[in-house]
Amino acid sequence: MLFSLTYSCQTLLSSFSYLKHNRLSRIKCGGPEVPLLTPEPRGNAYHIERGLEFSTGDAFFRQESATGRDLGVLAASLHKKDNGSLRVLDALCGCGIRSLRYLAEAEADFVAANDGNESYESTIVENLSRVSEIEEKRWVVTHLEANRVMMDYYLQKSFFDFIDVDSFGSDSSFLRSAICTLKLGGLLYVTSTDGFSSGGHRPHHSLAAYGAYVRPMPYSNEVGLRMLIGGAAREAALLGYHIIPLFSYYAFHGPVFRVLLRLNRGKIHDSRHYGYIGYCHKCGNSHEFSWDQLGQMSCSCSMPEVSKSLVVSGPLWTGPLHDAAYLMDMLNLAKQWGWIGCDGKDSLEKLIKVMVDESDPKLRFGYIKLDEMSSRAKINSPSLKTLMSALHQKGYAASRSHISTNAIKTNCPMTECIQIAKELLQFSTT
Ligand SMILES: C[S@@+](CC[C@H](N)C(=O)[O-])C[C@H]1O[C@@H](n2cnc3c(N)ncnc32)[C@H](O)[C@@H]1O
Numbered sequence: 001m002l003f004s005l006t007y008s009c010q011t012l013l014s015s016f017s018y019l020k021h022n023r024l025s026r027i028k029c030g031g032p033e034v035p036l037l038t039p040e041p042r043g044n045a046y047h048i049e050r051g052l053e054f055s056t057g058d059a060f061f062r063q064e065s066a067t068g069r070d071l072g073v074l075a076a077s078l079h080k081k082d083n084g085s086l087r088v089l090d091a092l093c094g095c096g097i098r099s100l101r102y103l104a105e106a107e108a109d110f111v112a113a114n115d116g117n118e119s120y121e122s123t124i125v126e127n128l129s130r131v132s133e134i135e136e137k138r139w140v141v142t143h144l145e146a147n148r149v150m151m152d153y154y155l156q157k158s159f160f161d162f163i164d165v166d167s168f169g170s171d172s173s174f175l176r177s178a179i180c181t182l183k184l185g186g187l188l189y190v191t192s193t194d195g196f197s198s199g200g201h202r203p204h205h206s207l208a209a210y211g212a213y214v215r216p217m218p219y220s221n222e223v224g225l226r227m228l229i230g231g232a233a234r235e236a237a238l239l240g241y242h243i244i245p246l247f248s249y250y251a252f253h254g255p256v257f258r259v260l261l262r263l264n265r266g267k268i269h270d271s272r273h274y275g276y277i278g279y280c281h282k283c284g285n286s287h288e289f290s291w292d293q294l295g296q297m298s299c300s301c302s303m304p305e306v307s308k309s310l311v312v313s314g315p316l317w318t319g320p321l322h323d324a325a326y327l328m329d330m331l332n333l334a335k336q337w338g339w340i341g342c343d344g345k346d347s348l349e350k351l352i353k354v355m356v357d358e359s360d361p362k363l364r365f366g367y368i369k370l371d372e373m374s375s376r377a378k379i380n381s382p383s384l385k386t387l388m389s390a391l392h393q394k395g396y397a398a399s400r401s402h403i404s405t406n407a408i409k410t411n412c413p414m415t416e417c418i419q420i421a422k423e424l425l426q427f428s429t430t
């Protein structure tokens with residue numbers, strides 16, 4: 001074995017309810033119709049995701065990550081539709097569920113499924129054989145260290161349209177080899193599960209991993225996404241490229257920070273979207289600081305003194321988290337596939353729509369938690385809907401956050417938000 005793996009999470013497996021082997025061969029709840037080959041049952045544990053049956057064997061698998069997989073498959077399929085071909089590298093594939101879905105749903109021409117654990121081989125092969133026989137050469141299974149497999153392909157000049165890096169922790173060490181192995185215009189779908197770093201509890205660790213010194217902030221889960229995008233932006237710049245985030249997704253379980261980035265040719269010399277963010281504990285306002293403001297960071301509540309109450313994190317990505325037009329294309333595809341309207345209250349439709357709202361270019365980084373606002377104002381908070389419409393009436397941009405349900409993304413400072421909330425309260429009591 002070339003590396004040490006973290007298997008503590010495997011204990012989670014025992015809490016999942018496995019479905020008995022049920023040889024389904026068509027898609028339930030929509031999805032592109034794909035002929036599925038059904039190998040003989042092996043007395044193994046089986047799951048069904050978007051109508052596709054697969055075995056998890058002994059591999060690490062989380063049912064809760066299905067939304068992250070849905071988003072990846074939609075993006076991969078759009079890439080195939082736009083470019084006519086799709087080569088996918090699933091660098092840490094576990095049981096191979098993503099590879100299976102890229103083959104079956106996104107109609108990938110070729111998928112390289114890799115997982116460092118050799119004992120998953122028969123499970124991965126069994127799963128992929130459901131879509132296409134091994135002889136058809138639409139997929140290959142390897143068991144190399146993820147950096148090794150990516151660099152091997154790079155050295156062979158065998159590049160990919162879509163690379164999925166579904167790692168544990170803050171595995172930023174995969175970023176460079178993934179970027180090297182991606183085609184220009186290709187899509188990189190990367191993960192961090194490092195909630196300690198995004199929460200500002202390990203600033204020296206986040207500095208080493210992503211080049212960002214991260215301090216505790218009320219919107220730390222958004223900071224986690226920005227830290228990851230910033231780390232990828234830095235690696236891309238080093239290689240002479242730049243990245244554009246197409247969507248950014250935070251999920252509570254894990255926690256999981258996932259971003260889909262498009263790799264483009266050329267460095268961007270304007271560092272507008274790569275800088276510092278500050279949060280003032282005294283007044284609750286947030287500030288963005290550019291590189292030429294280094295040494296002059298202060299909050300207006302304590303001017304002209306140095307603001308001891310100001311905590312600063314960065315450098316990290318301060319630009320848009322998503323591309324609204326791209327998200328709409330994903331939503332339309334999800335509708336076409338019949339994925340909309342069949343998944344209850346935490347639906348994919350709701351998630352993508354909130355992400356679209358979050359893409360308003362007038363919105364800044366972070367969000368205002370209503371609990372924090374009401375405790376600063378010493379009032380009961382108005383409802384999220386009421387406050388949002390008051391903010392809109394005052395000309396501010398405001399949207400829900402897909403990260404925190406009781407929070408508002410807005411370009412209105414906390415101090416002004418408190419005033420508006422107090423006015424609403426007076427109005428409601430008179
Ligand atoms: C989060 S799991 C992958 C889950 C899978 N993508 C899914 O959606 O179900 C991470 C996987 O990476 C593998 N792994 C961990 N470190 C690795 C490394 N350095 N190189 C290759 N595989 C690795 C583990 O064996 C594990 O299966």
Ligand SMILES: [Zn+2]
Binds near residue numbers: 282285301
């Ligand atoms: Zn302040």
